[in-house]
Amino acid sequence: MGNIAIAIHGGAGTLMSGTIPAEIEKAYHDALSESLLSGYHVLSHGGTAIDAVETAVRLMEDCPLFNAGKGSVFNSDGINEMDAAIMNGMNLKAGAVAEVHIIRNPISAAKAVMNNSPHILLASAGAEKFAGEQGLDIVDTSYFYDEQRHKQWLLTKDKDSSWAGDEIALPSDIKGKKFGTVGAVALDSAGNLAAATSTGGINNKKFGRIGDSPIIGAGTYANNKTCAVSCTGEGEYFIRNVSAYDVSALIEYKGYSLVQATTEVIKKVAQLGGEGGLIAVDNHGTIVTPFNTSSMFRGWMDATGQKHIAIFR
């Protein structure tokens, strides 16, 4: 079956262990588990890394617990505005969409851009038109409505909060913040790597802000020579550091291990004052999930078939 491996994340944050009601923690645990197993199923049946990361991310997009697809936060206009990217380490092909509002699964639109256009990044109405022509699932904006997220937006919409923080909706009795974004990285039995990231961005975000998720090299990167990476956190710091590609460059150019490279990259984010984490898998099947926050929703499985789900350190 080869050295298959997959890791997923459902966002980093500053949640503290013991502060989340058990039933909510269980709901997240179950959703991460379902996403992880679905991606692993693709790999263990000889599927490609690209299909595995798309499958895993789609399930998280469809789950309102995560800030991506259904369950995305609201922007300052009260609209759900989503970004996603996917990259194939086999040929360095990539696709991404930004500022889309009516595509049910932005990650599948990103994949269609990669496979069926000569472009990499399509934005807003143009990206939606392309997705429609590709036969992807187009939905009414109301599909993305989630009561909890909307309630949070109503509380923040008159504040300048997109400048202040990147919190997403959590039940009001939970302390701490949680960044958006879901992602997956995988190594398939043919030795190919892939990475995928999808996000609803920042609650109450203004001015058409695009974060690191749809930016190849910043939030998403894959290269069979080295590794596949998907980031989560304060996206601007990952853009300034070109973080996802930097992991690859440290491995390729400095001979760092995946652990060394990702530790260095998270340190650089922290040095600029940023918070977040990433998941990565290298071409040997090594999996790492470093973060400098107190929590990162994550899961991983390798060829042993043992399932790992974790939220806190």
Next chain:
Amino acid sequence: MGNIAIAIHGGAGTLMSGTIPAEIEKAYHDALSESLLSGYHVLSHGGTAIDAVETAVRLMEDCPLFNAGKGSVFNSDGINEMDAAIMNGMNLKAGAVAEVHIIRNPISAAKAVMNNSPHILLASAGAEKFAGEQGLDIVDTSYFYDEQRHKQWLLTKDKDSSWAGDEIALPSDIKGKKFGTVGAVALDSAGNLAAATSTGGINNKKFGRIGDSPIIGAGTYANNKTCAVSCTGEGEYFIRNVSAYDVSALIEYKGYSLVQATTEVIKKVAQLGGEGGLIAVDNHGTIVTPFNTSSMFRGWMDATGQKHIAIFR
């Protein structure tokens, strides 16, 4: 006066020497010269690299000869749609705008995003709203109209040409193609590096395509540790290779010289099948302008004060 240096480009292409009417070649030569001297003037009077690259790029944005600002090509809806980015190597701060239609100088909007928002990339109407609130020059879309560009668009709009090539408007008696994009890189007397890139994208482009110009790490990057880079050409290849940051990574992690690093990065673009070039300056004031096309409109000056303008190899 320190080791100041500046380089600019007005786009790479496949023009052949001797095929351009002398008066058109002279017009480009004069426009490049004016931009270069304006940026150099900032540096030689103790100004910052950031101000120098902004100044140089603004002049090319205002000149209808270049595919950026006034003179931008038309997208498939018959609209001029522009992207720009700027990065400060001193602190890795960056700003960018994408898909903007009414901002006279997109590079100045990118600078405002960098200086006056916590974000890096703002897109479409949101970016325009931000630029307006920042007091930047907002113009009617008709400001960007250029008869020559519009004529070319009319000739191509019913073809699927944005898929096929990236040609921009040239008088019909000129053979070859010319990619869009203008850019500047500079080292100031305080030892700070900066890079700026601005573009009208691809003639007849569809689906909200965003290229490498506004993507930090792909088309634009600056870091005082290493170098400042601005790219031009088939943007998708520069995104897939994370080309601008890759130059920096090869210098920092492999100890490459600027010549070695940029040669390698242009080779990687060619290996994927891409065409284009870049300008770069390192923190010693070394300037390079490599490209794998037959032409790249460019100019450079270092502390000696000698002005260089070139179009062909």
